[in-house]
Amino acid sequence: MASSQLPFRDNPNGSVAVHDDAADTGSADNENHHAESLNSNVAAHVHAAGDASSDDKHEPTEEAKYSNPVNGHFPPQPSLGPPFDLMEEQRGKIRWAPGYDAVPDPIMVENIDVAAIKNVVAAHIHLVGLDKDDFEVEYFAEGDFNILYTVRKASQPPGSGTEYIFRVSLPTYPWHKVESEIATMELVRMYTNIPVPRVYVYDSDADNPVGYEWMMMDKVKGIPFREAREAMDMEQKTKLAHTLADWMHQLSTLRFGKIGSVYRRRLKPATSKNDFKVGPIVDMAFMADWRLSYKLHRGPYTSIEQFLRAIIDVNHADVLEGRQKMRSDFCVARKELEWLTCNLDDCDKYDRKTIAEFQEQWASQPPESKQARIDQLRNKVTMYEENVPEAENTIFHGRPRYDLGDPGDELDRTRNLFQRLSTQCRALLYMVPHLCPAEILSESSTVLHHWDVSANNVLIDPASGTAVALIDWEQVQTLPYSLIHPFPSAIDDRYDMTVPPNPPATDADEHFHYTYKVNLAYYENSLLRKAFRQRLEELQSPHLEAFEEREPDLKDLLALARYADQICMKNRIKELVEKLEEEIGRGF
Template sequence: MQSNTEQTLDEAPVQDAISGQSEQLRALSQDADSLFGDFVESVNNDGDANDTPSDSANIFPHQGDPAYGLQWTRDGDFLSLRPEWTVEPSVDSIISTLQKAIDPRKQYVVQHHWNGAYSRIYRVSYDGIQLILKVYLPVCPRTMTESEVATLRWVDQNTRLPVPKVHYYDSTRNNPIGFEWILMDRIDGTPLFECWRSTTQDAKERIVKQIAEYAAICFACQFNGGERASIRHYTKPFRTAFKWTKIRLRLISAELRLKLDEATEEDHRMILSGMLDLIDRLRGLRGKFFLPPGPFSDSEPSTYEDESTDEEDAETINEGDKPHEQTMLWHDDISLDNILVDENGVLQGVIGWSCVSCLPLYEACQFPAFLHQAWDRAVEPRTPYRVTRAYLENKEEILKYDVELRQHHLTLLRRVFIDEMMQRCPEWVDAFYRQRSRRDYEAAVQNCDNEFAYKIVEEWVDAVEGKSNFNKPVWSLHERFMR
């Protein structure tokens, strides 16, 4: 059985997926392989001469059905949908795919490891090599896979943050599994969440400094384009943040109006109407947080500006000769679950790169997820008597102490992070402090259509508009959502 493998990374989708390159990185090379490091074997690229329609038709049951294996389900929340697998990848199909991609003569051992929101993860071993295989639902065909490959290679090439190395991938479904997949290094380690208590504060500080170094490099290597690395449509340069928030609110509003037309229950219709009113109020507040474009500025649209077409949105986004927003790579889920350490608390790797974005600086210059908390606790909590005497029957008191102690330790680590960023990249720290209000507005846009959060956004909008009953300064919305 001949391996159907092309040993180059297709340049166009990778450059699209990484959301454009800064001039500093372009200077490295115009060649995709040198730009992203050593080559990765891409299986079943479109147009590959070795692909035959008859072979695909005989093997792949999803032919003619791009949504094969995927269904969307509601769990109580009438607004939100979650993806579900209707077809589970079989071990036999995975082995067949590996034989086709690598070597049919090798012996492969495949074990199911974990289920993610959009993927199934398997442990793979052969010839003493330990790897991880991620199999993707077709939630965002091609771009999610290509984005993760491109992002991992960029991070590996440009930073010292330990991340999995990609060996093979297939961003099509033309394989025996019937789904897109990536085969990458397995990082042995324990999630920091599981060993937080046993990991020393010094070890945690070392991890914080390593992640700060990564953040400083990302700030220095800014991109000239798109907000989401995993969404091909938005990879070209877009206008100012003022214009971009206008487009996003327009799209959210259009989707809510469709749901309003379909809603039959009165309480659902009231919620949707409230969200649409909230969007109109957010439109009116944009000028408080973002400067309108200069000579290219259009007149402010009416309340129903969301009626524009997708073509108009695309034209607005792709106006590369007009002012645009600088962006940087931003991993929004560097959480305790995605930080892997060894038994001594030494960082082994950071995982979870499938939905990483390129965000405007005002949004990306913030604490990594594992340092999020709504307020600081500067003073170490007093150890309860029952903890010191090992009387453990008062679990509520002990739990409260554990929570407060973690808040204090996170406060100390947040200071370490800011101090490290101040040494490595003072411009990042300046953006962190000066752009707080923009992050609040961003949090409002992200949550204005969230059934469980839009009321909090309404409270914040009341405060910004001066309608709050309390004579207090406007509180931070994005920090409120860190609780």
């Protein structure tokens, strides 16, 4: 229940954190792994990047003044670090709902108590200079993993003064996600001039009045590049590309020796690079459904091979998980029951033809045969629903992660899905040692990588068109450049247009204007990528290593590992197996 206060020095990009927890960072899974697993030192290769004006933005003093006042609302107490049962922390709070992507989405299942947020904010309001009798908390926005509230002075109109964000974090990876994000933001603020929101206080223990992990930070006055782009001229966009290059360069100077996520020592304030360590990786691949309960290696990883095998292992564990197959069987049985008993007039128009054809198959059967099948399916569905443990209320059982297809599909095409997916995973596991380096990573071979420098996470001052913040530092990892895509997604796409599109006539159909707008963005992005790389070359940035072509392409192999449990990967994996067999022989 101990919150953690982050007081800051005058330097807006320097910070000293004060933590009243007693345990050091780290747990690889729901077993008891402690700080000894976090032994990857930060190798300091910090260079002045871009047009940084002073060295003190990059190299904080080794000693700094700090305070650790006793907080009456959250009394200081030793923290045991990550909870023992990670899935227990999710129960009654989120439910993993499989979508149309490979990874399920976390859905909140209870409403946040805004009154509880106000009580927590009141206890810490002095940290941001507001009066505990003159503040307001209002809903602001939400994303996949967080719900945001604006904290402002109640006596002033919204947007007229300094405002703050109280961010409630969904327990997708309890403790680890928030702790790693806080440490990452602190490290970046200490050693770069990348504009990162300042965090004043946070709590990575959900045993608090809000009932969730949370943090309070500055609210940046800016809008996403996605919204600002149309009003920006090409000069402003080119300047942004240069800024993004400066940011990537600065991140490239933060060196580590392992693959994982960044945490900080929690027994004392962070005053040097050595206070930051690489620990268990915060990655969606390890979170959804039952995945937090699997006994798997969650990092840090000492080699690329070890990391790729871990990604494949967690996908393979899901395929082998009996509860996954039971859910898939339940879903197809429930669908067949609905199709057998529904009135076609009540069916969705897109499914009506398929359902009619399915019902036609039973038209020639004796009525008692159809009724027997209905009774069988109803019993199967009821038995599953009645036997789902209460402890599994974090799992959405109405849609499968692995879809067995529609009722009536050929058995050899659907019912052996799990066997085929297991074969895919095993094929990748067999190939990894032959395709990627097994040697131990060197002391400074990985860099801090913000994988989501997107048009939503780059905030722009609409008045000047300049970048004012880079946000969303959760799931940021330390990776070698062989696994890093070189371009930030804010200026990246699949097309490389060298000729500008022709604008449509003023009175042309709206579709043509939309197509022109899209193609113009593709063309501009081509120019922005050139400007981005040119700026990196001027800086002689280590990030240029991400552009190097390798055989095999380890980024492609990582993508295959992430989707190893998806049937859509079968042809790519098969081709890779055949190619490897040609090179080194069958039975490798």
